[in-house]
Amino acid sequence: MKLTIHGAAQQVTGSMHLLEVGQYKILVDCGLDCERDHHVMLNENFPFNPGEIDVVILTHAHIDHSGNLPTLVRMGFNGQILCTPPTADLTEILLLDSVSIFMRKEQTSRKHNRKRPGQGRQPLYLQKHVMDTVDRFITIGFNRPFRINGDIELTFIPVGHLLGAAAAVLTIDDNGTEKTIAFTGDLGRKNYPVLNDPEPLPPVDYLVCESTYGGRYHTKDKTIDETLVEVIDRACVKESGRLIIPAFSIGRTQALVFSLNKIFSKGLLPPIKVFVDSPMASIATGIFRKHHGLLNEDAQDFYHKLGDEFEFENLTYVENLKDSRQVSNYFEPCIIISSAGMLEGGRIQDHLYNNIQNYYCTILFIGYCAKGTLGHRLLRGDPIVHIKDRDLAVYATIKKTDLFSAHGDHDDLVNTVKQQNSQQLKNVFLVHGETVSMQAMADTLEQDGYKVTIAEKGLAYEF
Structure with missing residues (x-):
């Protein structure tokens, strides 16, 4: 067997791992490298021939794991993509959203390059390529062994993190x-809203393990x-203001809405209008409703x-842009949950x-903001920020x-590895x-007798 880490090696995005068993080639995840510009063709320069990949295994729907699948299909991959049913459903809407983002960026690029024809950005892929990709999904339930071929069997194990997310x-x-x-x-982590x-x-003999929060x-x-309760009470009750919570549309928004539902149903706060x-x-x-049986016990009991x-009674899902603009004219205390977490x-x-x-507005960040983003500038305390050309x-x-x-933190990650016998586990690839x-994760594991390799991009490991 030969394992080559082609993405997310000493960086967080662009997960893409090639496992070769003899002549059979398995690609585990095919994510966008978000540390590159999505629209520059760097993401289409695969270090292998896409047409030679026999099968893709997709661990979950997030774009840094799924976002380059349409490019792979566009460039010749014609095999199956194996994933769980929720992952297939969520990946489809995320990939279609990526196309919308690409097209908006292309329009902006064309405006800036009117005097230089041909210099605008081209979309990485189009809706057609997304639908071609979706057609290749084969869904497999959790803990149900699936024989890929005569020599290889796949089992998906639930790992929390996102609805449908699995270890392969x-x-x-x-x-x-x-x-x-x-x-x-x-x-994922324990006791997370909605998720098991x-x-x-x-x-196992070998473990390829994420290390985001090492x-x-x-x-x-x-x-x-x-x-x-503490933040809402201060922002919306004591100050009679509004609370804005940037939240990713898939996963985090559902966890937040369920948490608010529990708070209001217990009477921990007076009724406050909530806009999603x-x-x-x-x-x-x-x-999430479609796959309700996969939600955790707390959600099922509720x-x-x-x-x-x-x-819940005070919750409104804002569907169109006109209604979104009307939210700005709602002058009572309220909570606004909106997409684009960074x-x-x-x-x-x-x-x-x-x-x-607005002195009576509070902005609550509930997720990571990468360097260079508006969210990061606000979190570091910039007194002036640039928004919409102002x-x-x-x-x-x-x-x-x-x-x-x-994401699980350092202890969660280490404990996942420590469930393995250090004598049987031959190597952990981070x-x-x-x-x-x-390095922090490797230091901890090596102290407990585990052999650890910090994966290097493009380097092949044979075993």
Whole structure:
């Protein structure tokens, strides 16, 4: 067997791992490298021939794991894409949204290059390529062994993180010798709203493990409900203002809405109007309802006792742009949940444009903001920010919490590995993390007797 890490090697995005068993080639994930410009053709320069890939295994729907699949198909891949049913549904809407983003960027690029014909950006792929990709999805339930061919069996193990997210466990007959290898994808954390806890992986010989939060720890002194009640009480009750929460449409918005539903149903706060301003969030919530049986026990109990986890009396899903603009004219205390968690596009920019200079507005960040984004500039305390071609002074209150992060922290990651016997586990390949995170995780594991390799991009490992 030969393993080559072609993406997310000492960086977080662009997951893409090639496993070769004899002449058979398996690609695990095919994500966009978001540290490159999506529209520059760097993402289409695969270090292998897409037409030679026999099968793709997709661990979950996030764009840094799925976002380059249409490019792979466009350039010659014609095999199956294996994933769980929720992953197939969520990936489709995320890929279609990527096309919309590409087209908007292309239009902007054309405006800026009117005097230089041919210099505009070209979309990485189009809707046709997305639909061609979706046609290749073959869905497999959790913990149901699936024989890829006579020598290779695949089992998906639930790992939390996102609805449908799975670790891929492969049992391989390699010239008469059985070998096992697992790819964690992204690992979730315990007690996360809506999602089940990650399940332990079976014993394997080799483990390709993410390391996003290596060396970092989540806040543990407060619960999600306590944090939300404290922020909402100050922003919307005591100050009679508005609370804006940027949140990714898929996963985080559903966790946040369910948490708010529980808070209001318990009477922990007076009724406050909540707007979810994201068409994609509405579609994604429908997918969560479709796969309701995969939600955690807390969500199931709530449903049986009080009804839909994602609906309550003061909640409004804002469907069209006209209604979104009307939200700005709602002058009572309210909570606005809007898409684009890093504030780099979408309707959230309109809400910020209208409220960043409002002393009675609070902006609560519940996710990671990459360097260079508007969200990052607000979090570091910039007094003036640039929004929609204007420089605006920041008078709104800026807050953050990491409790809605769906990634396991250092302890969660290490404990996942430690479920494996250090004598049987021949090697742990660390991926999907910055170098400092990988090194922190490697140091901890090596102290406990595990052999660890910090994966290098393009380097082949044979075993």
